[in-house]
Amino acid sequence: MTIEIIKDGNITSVPGFFAGSSHCGLKNSGKKLDICIINTPEGSVCSGVFTVNRFKAAPVILDIKTLKDQDRIKAIAINSGIANACTGSAGMENAKKMQQLTADALGISSREVLVSSTGVIGKQLPMKKIENGIKNCASAMDPDGGDDAARAILTTDLIEKKAAVRIITEDKKEITIGGIAKGSGMIEPNMATMLAFIGTDAQAARDVLDSILKKANEESFNSISVDGCQSTNDSAFLMANGKSGVKIERSSSDYDKLYRGVAAIMKQLAKKIVMDGEGATKFIEIKVDGAPVWKQAKKAAMKIANSNLFKTAIFGQDLNWGRINAALGASGIVFDPDKVNIYMNDKMIVKNGIGLDLKKSEADILLKPKDIIIKVDLNNGKENWTVWTSDLSFDYIKINALYHN
Amino acid sequence: MTIEIIKDGNITSVPGFFAGSSHCGLKNSGKKLDICIINTPEGSVCSGVFTVNRFKAAPVILDIKTLKDQDRIKAIAINSGIANACTGSAGMENAKKMQQLTADALGISSREVLVSSTGVIGKQLPMKKIENGIKNCASAMDPDGGDDAARAILTTDLIEKKAAVRIITEDKKEITIGGIAKGSGMIEPNMATMLAFIGTDAQAARDVLDSILKKANEESFNSISVDGCQSTNDSAFLMANGKSGVKIERSSSDYDKLYRGVAAIMKQLAKKIVMDGEGATKFIEIKVDGAPVWKQAKKAAMKIANSNLFKTAIFGQDLNWGRINAALGASGIVFDPDKVNIYMNDKMIVKNGIGLDLKKSEADILLKPKDIIIKVDLNNGKENWTVWTSDLSFDYIKINALYHN
Numbered sequence: 052m053t054i055e056i057i058k059d060g061n062i063t064s065v066p067g068f069f070a071g072s073s074h075c076g077l078k079n080s081g082k083k084l085d086i087c088i089i090n091t092p093e094g095s096v097c098s099g100v101f102t103v104n105r106f107k108a109a110p111v112i113l114d115i116k117t118l119k120d121q122d123r124i125k126a127i128a129i130n131s132g133i134a135n136a137c138t139g140s141a142g143m144e145n146a147k148k149m150q151q152l153t154a155d156a157l158g159i160s161s162r163e164v165l166v167s168s169t170g171v172i173g174k175q176l177p178m179k180k181i182e183n184g185i186k187n188c189a190s191a192m193d194p195d196g197g198d199d200a201a202r203a204i205l206t207t208d209l210i211e212k213k214a215a216v217r218i219i220t221e222d223k224k225e226i227t228i229g230g231i232a233k234g235s236g237m238i239e240p241n242m243a244t245m246l247a248f249i250g251t252d253a254q255a256a257r258d259v260l261d262s263i264l265k266k267a268n269e270e271s272f273n274s275i276s277v278d279g280c281q282s283t284n285d286s287a288f289l290m291a292n293g294k295s296g297v298k299i300e301r302s303s304s305d306y307d308k309l310y311r312g313v314a315a316i317m318k319q320l321a322k323k324i325v326m327d328g329e330g331a332t333k334f335i336e337i338k339v340d341g342a343p344v345w346k347q348a349k350k351a352a353m354k355i356a357n358s359n360l361f362k363t364a365i366f367g368q369d370l371n372w373g374r375i376n377a378a379l380g381a382s383g384i385v386f387d388p389d390k391v392n393i394y395m396n397d398k399m400i401v402k403n404g405i406g407l408d409l410k411k412s413e414a415d416i417l418l419k420p421k422d423i424i425i426k427v428d429l430n431n432g433k434e435n436w437t438v439w440t441s442d443l444s445f446d447y448i449k450i451n452a453l454y455h456n
Numbered sequence: 457m458t459i460e461i462i463k464d465g466n467i468t469s470v471p472g473f474f475a476g477s478s479h480c481g482l483k484n485s486g487k488k489l490d491i492c493i494i495n496t497p498e499g500s501v502c503s504g505v506f507t508v509n510r511f512k513a514a515p516v517i518l519d520i521k522t523l524k525d526q527d528r529i530k531a532i533a534i535n536s537g538i539a540n541a542c543t544g545s546a547g548m549e550n551a552k553k554m555q556q557l558t559a560d561a562l563g564i565s566s567r568e569v570l571v572s573s574t575g576v577i578g579k580q581l582p583m584k585k586i587e588n589g590i591k592n593c594a595s596a597m598d599p600d601g602g603d604d605a606a607r608a609i610l611t612t613d614l615i616e617k618k619a620a621v622r623i624i625t626e627d628k629k630e631i632t633i634g635g636i637a638k639g640s641g642m643i644e645p646n647m648a649t650m651l652a653f654i655g656t657d658a659q660a661a662r663d664v665l666d667s668i669l670k671k672a673n674e675e676s677f678n679s680i681s682v683d684g685c686q687s688t689n690d691s692a693f694l695m696a697n698g699k700s701g702v703k704i705e706r707s708s709s710d711y712d713k714l715y716r717g718v719a720a721i722m723k724q725l726a727k728k729i730v731m732d733g734e735g736a737t738k739f740i741e742i743k744v745d746g747a748p749v750w751k752q753a754k755k756a757a758m759k760i761a762n763s764n765l766f767k768t769a770i771f772g773q774d775l776n777w778g779r780i781n782a783a784l785g786a787s788g789i790v791f792d793p794d795k796v797n798i799y800m801n802d803k804m805i806v807k808n809g810i811g812l813d814l815k816k817s818e819a820d821i822l823l824k825p826k827d828i829i830i831k832v833d834l835n836n837g838k839e840n841w842t843v844w845t846s847d848l849s850f851d852y853i854k855i856n857a858l859y860h861n
Contacts, residue, residue, distance in 0.1 A: 106785035106793045106809065137781050139794070139810045172778025173811040283782055359764070359848075360856055367857030373577025376542050377688055380511035388511045389544075404511065405544045406578040443764075444857075448850050451765055452772025 053219055054315050057229070060215020061197030064229040065250040067091050067294040070196030072203040075184025077132030077170070077177070084203035086184035088153060089248055090126045090192055094163065095290035097124035098260035100268050102285035108136035109146040110166040111286060117150075117165060122257040124290060125163040127248060128153040128185060129204050131233070134244075135168040135176050136283035145176045152182055156189035167246050169233060169284050170206050201231040204246055207450065208233055208327050214319035218312045220305045224297045226253045228312045232287075232320040234327075244282035245272060247320055253309055254293030259301055263310045264289040271317035274349065274438040275325050276356045289313060325439045330446030333365050336439055337425045343432035347384040351427065352438040354382035362443035365423055370395070370414035372406045379427060390430040396423065458624055459720050462634070465620020466602030469634040470655040472496050472699040475601030477608040480589025482537030482575070482582070489608035491535045491589035493558060494653055495597055499568065500695035502529035503665035505673050507690035513541035514551035515571040516691060522555075522570060527662040529695060530568040532653060533558040533590060536611050536638070539649075540573040540581050541688035550581045557587055561594035572651050574638060574689050575611050606636040609651055612855065613638055613732050619724035623717045625710045629702045631658045633717045637692075637725040639732075649687035650677060652725055658714055659698030664706055668715045669694040676722035679754065679843040680730050681761045694718060730844045735851030738770050741844055742830045748837035752789040756832065757843040759787035767848035770828055775800070775819035777811040784832060795835040801828065 057064050072087035099118050101111050118124075128149055135142050146166055154161040168176070193199075201211035215229030234245030255263075268287055299309045326334050337355050342348035355361055358378035364371040375393055379386075393401035395417050400407055409417075462469050477492035504523050506516050523529075533554055540547050551571055559566040573581070598604075606616035620634030639650030660668075673692055704714045731739050742760050747753035760766055763783035769776040780798055784791075798806035800822050805812055814822075 104782060104785035105791065106781045134778075137778060137793075137806075137810055139808070172776075172781065283778075283785060359852075363853055363856035366853065369857065371577075373539075373542055373688075376511045376577065377509060380509035380688060386510065388542075401542075403544070405542055443853060445850055445853050447764075448768055448771065448848060448853060451768035452774065452849075 054312055055217040057215040057217055060229050061201055061213035062089060062229045062231050062248055062250045063194055063197030064215035065227045066252045067093060067292045068250045069192045069194050070200035071188040071191035071193060072196060072199035073184045073187035073191060075180040075187070077130055077180060084199055085132050086130045086181070086188055087200040087203035088126055088128045088185065088188040089200060090157060091250065091290060091292045092125060093292060094123045094125050095292040096122050096255060096257050096260060097288055097290045098257060098264045099286060099288045100264055102282060104283050106137055106283045108134055108168060108284040109138055109142040110135055110168045111284060112143065113146045113150065114165045114286065117162065121162060123163060124165055125159050126153055126157055127165040127167060127288065129167040129246065130176070130181065130184070131204050131206050132170040133168060133174045133176055134170045134172050134284050136172045138173065138175055141175055145178055148178055149176065149181055149185070152185045156185050165288065167286055169204065169244060169246055172283060197229065197231060204231065204233040206233065207329060210327050212320050212323040214316045216312050216315055218308050220297055220308060224295065226251060226295050226297055226309065226312065228316050230316045230320055232324060234324040245285050245324055247272065247287040247317065249287070249289045249313060249316055251291050251309070251313070252294035253291050254296065254298040255291045255309070259299060259306070260289050260291055262301070263313050267310065267314035267317045270314060271321040274436070275321045276353060276438065276440045322439055325441050328441035329450045330444040331441030332444050333421060333423055333442040334439070335365060335423045335425065335441060336437060338435060338437040339427045339429065340435040341429040341431055342434045345434040345436050348434055348436035349438065351379055351382040351384050352436050354378050355425070356438050356440035359443055362440070366442035366444045368415070368418035370400065370409065370418060372400050375425065375427070376401065376404070386429045386431045392428045392430065394426040396420065459717055460622040462620040462622055465634050466606055466618035467494060467634045467636050467653055467655045468599055468602030469620035470632045471657045472498060472697045473655045474597045474599055475605035476593040476596035476598060477601060477604035478589045478592035478596060480585040480592070482535055482585060489604055490537050491586070491593055492605040492608035493531055493533045493590065493593040494605060495531045495562060496655065496695060496697045497530060498697060499528045499530045500697040501527050501660060501662055501665060502570070502693055502695045503662060503669045504691060504693045505669055507687060509688050511542055511688045513539055513573060513689040514543055514547040515540055515573045516689060517548065518551045518555065519570045519691065522567065526567060528568060529570055530564050531558055531562055532570040532572060532693060534572040534609050534651065535581070535586065535589070536609050537575040538573060538579045538581055539575045539577050539689050541577045543578065543580055546580055550583055553583055554581065554586055554590070557590045561590050570693065572691055574609065574649060574651055577688060602634065602636060609636065609638040611638065612734060615732050617725050617728040619721045621717050621720055623713050625702055625713060629700065631656060631700050631702055631714065631717065633721050635721045635725055637729060639729040650690050650729055652677065652692040652722065654692070654694045654718060654721055656696050656714070656718070657699035658696050659701065659703040660696045660714070664704060664711070665694050665696055667706070668718050672715065672719035672722045675719060676726040679841070680726045681758060681843065681845045727844055730846050733846035734855045735849040736846030737849050738826060738828055738847040739844070740770060740828045740830065740846060741842060743840060743842040744832045744834065745840040746834040746836055747839045750839045750841050753839055753841035754843065756784055756787040756789050757841050759783050760830070761843050761845035764848055767845070771847035771849045773820070773823040775805065775814065775823060777805050780830065780832070781806065781809070791834045791836045797833045797835065799831040801825065
């Protein structure tokens with residue numbers, strides 16, 4: 052199967068998707084874009100996955116309800132700067148108002164609108180600014196608006212995250228999938244502070260999209276960690292507007308193609324979130340192999356990814372394999388320590404649970420690249436899982452200790 | 457009941473306990489003490505709790521075996537600088553040799569000796585140095601040797617941890633309890649890199665000591681976290697030599713007194729470990745109240761204690777209550793977000809799940825002290841739990857990124 056990457060593609064690379072962005076004054080600095088609307092005027096079937104944090108932000112609660120009642124969605128309005136989380140009943144009123152304002156501006160029903168917010172917790176949305184922003188977004192709808200939208204949803208992120216692919220079905224027809232995302236800190240399984248908006252012109256029922264989104268989410272956004280912290284606002288959406296005329300059913304051979312296309316987009320976006328992790332100087336891939344079941348492999352990989360000691364060692368370019376062992380041993384999974392082999396960038400560093408005596412010059416070479424690949428072989432089965440994380444640097448502390456909006 | 461604190465007390469404050477320390481060359485810097493023996497010549501009943509990390513260090517594996525076969529212990533030999541962890545069969549041979557050398561030096565059976573190591577993972581013990589060290593320790597046995605022993609077991613710790621108390625039984629008899637401990641990084645529940653040695657002159661059977669040690673451990677060493685990382689070497693021992701002639705049985709009214717005395721010592725040592733946390737500038741107490749069961753309260757408190765975002769906010773003296781909410785919501789416990797109240801140093805900062813609008817000057821005053829007390833009231837029951845942690849600072853990164861032995 053061919054997945055063709057669309058260079059610099061994003062959600063509006065998908066036929067039938069439009070986006071409009073604006074600056075309405077939510078972000079402190081300059082005239083940065085801080086609000087946008089993604090719109091597919093003929094409607095789409097939409098699936099969503101959300102944070103499991105008990106403090107769910109108002110837009111998350113509202114979207115869960117909206118998607119429970121129906122699944123035809125035409126637009127998503129997104130603001131950055133303020134999360135509308137921990138804002139009580141006033142926050143919920145504002146989320147509903149944002150939904151209604153978007154519906155009014157586009158001349159559709161509020162039931163066809165989802166809303167997302169990201170930013171500081173505990174502040175109320177300034178609704179006058181939001182109202183102006185939504186009007187401006189609605190009048191700026193653009194079939195090439197995806198790039199601006201990718202910028203409008205950023206908070207402490209430094210770079211926009213976007214990706215698009217084209218896949219060819221069994222019948223030689225074309226499906227496009229594209230997405231944008233945000234997130235840089237507070238990133239952990241169960242999605243943490245990240246938002247992702249994926250669109251496709253495939254035609255698919257809600258249960259098909261649900262199953263694809265859930266599985267792709269597990270191996271992308273739920274397989275990354277910057278700081279082990281989980282947010283109140285995480286949401287990922289998959290919208291299928293059917294424009295291609297290609298209908299995907301669970302039983303069809305194209306189901307797997309759509310799944311792999313969506314997963315490819317989501318992994319791309321997830322990796323970009325990690326690369327943009329707060330203060331990150333290294334991009335770390337951790338693959339745990341040789342596990343009896345993938346969940347054990349994932350649990351072990353995430354434990355290493357979340358170890359502050361491991362992350363500071365990588366920042367310090369220190370080959371402290373003992374910290375990988377210690378995190379692995381603390382993960383709660385079952386394995387034989389005497390059978391564990393560990394590789395860094397393909398070089399074996401631990402054999403049968405014991406670190407090899409590498410020369411300092413060899414270790415220095417291993418730890419110099421920006422990309423560090425750790426492979427752990429448990430030799431206890433055939434399943435594996437891969438996760439991505441960043442190191443823990445002085446700048447992470449700086450950003451998170453001295454940042455307040 | 458009165459617990460009388462023995463000022464500057466330690467394990468040799470307990471009648472019948474001796475300690476000898478020495479420098480044998482395991483630590484890189486200077487002539488620092490790096491090996492010691494704790495000895496109670498007439499023997500003691502000993503209980504131990506150990507790390508649950510699957511990569512258990514050789515001395516841990518050996519001690520678990522020794523204490524399984526019997527419970528009369530006369531001596532514990534401890535070295536710092538090298539952990540003897542992830543050292544394979546050679547490491548196990550060295551641990552056994554260290555045990556035998558100690559037995560020979562004291563003229564006792566190796567079955568009456570436990571061994572502990574702490575320091576760098578993956579290095580073999582230099583047995584010639586260990587042998588000399590043990591001989592020197594054995595010939596330096598001192599009824600006031602506890603202070604030196606407390607220094608000899610330190611690694612990256614800055615200050616020694618010691619405590620002792622005296623309790624009066626129902627019959628007006630006196631029992632003494634004293635201990636020393638080490639640990640500063642890699643501190644988390646399930647004990648992380650910490651060692652603790654507690655002695656008492658009470659007389660008690662193994663099952664009595666086991667039950668006291670397990671319970672006291674849960675609310676002391678298993679209720680602290682510096683960085684959420686768990687070590688390969690953690691061990692805590694409770695030795696009862698019976699010198700006081702006071703026999704404690706499970707059914708006796710003095711059982712609770714002994715428990716509370718041991719718990720007081722262990723909490724003191726645990727707090728000192730947190731205060732000495734790597735790079736710590738703040739000492740943080742987190743109490744979660746109003747939970748249906750204590751385990752839920754503890755789970756929530758530990759999740760907050762391990763949140764990098766919360767810890768960096770406290771370091772930055774930033775009243776970011778949203779990060780407390782987010783960690784609490786991510787803890788996996790069941791509660792109603794709208795009922796949560798949070799207090800910092802007795803001042804309410806979150807009411808019904810929503811942050812109060814404090815003035816910056818008020819927030820600055822709250823966050824200035826070195827000691828920060830967070831109280832979370834879930835309003836969902838009557839149980840509570842308290843844990844202790846430190847903030848996450850630039851120096852934590854410095855110590856852990858640039859440290860290698």
